[in-house]
Every structure is written in structure tokens, then in C-alpha cells.
Amino acid sequence: MKCPICGNENTGKLSKSRYFCSNCFVEIFYSRKDQLQLFRILEDGSAHPICVS
Template sequence: MNCPCCKHRDIGKIGTKHYYCRHCCIEFLVYRGKLSLYEISEDGTIESLDDLFQEAELGDQKWIIS
């Protein structure tokens, strides 16, 4: 799997269908084929990036993860 933001392959799993890109420090969650992106703030909180990205920007990759 590649990161939906930077396309890097250095992805870690941090929960059920919840992943972290070590390259660009983005968390992403895959639920029912929908991708949600989060940025980690300096204080450790996460902020949604869903309003910044549109489906076209994420490409045609299928986000079905077993």
C-alpha cells in the first residue's frame, strides 16, 4: 500500500484499518471504502484533512483493505 498523499510505501498500521505514513506524518483511516486523512499537530492532536482533498486528487486506487 502507498500513502495517499506522498505515494511513499513506508506505511505503518496503528489500529484497525488505521494507518500512518512515516514519510509525511499523515494518518489515514479506511472505512467502508472511504478514505479519511488526518494531520498530526505539534501538541499531538489530529486534524481532519478531508475538506482539503477531493476524490480526484486521491486517484483511482481502491481503498479496500482486508
């Protein structure tokens, strides 16, 4: 799974549909039908949605 933001190919797999890029601290979440959701993980552990494209 390649990070759509920074292109890092070494994203960590959290679960079947969730990946984490340790380069830009973004969680990549695939919902059904290839819908992509991105969440930026802040220092306090909270996740904030990111709009792509």
C-alpha cells in the same frame, strides 16, 4: 498501504483500518465501504482532518 498524499509505501499499520505515514505525518483511516479519511497529526498530538481531492 500507500500514502495517498506523498506516495510513500512504507506506511505504518496502527490497526486493522488505520495507517500512519511518517513521511508527512498523516494518519490514514479507512471507514466502511472504502471511505478514506486523512488526519494530519500536529506536533502537539492533535489530529486535524484533511480534505482529499
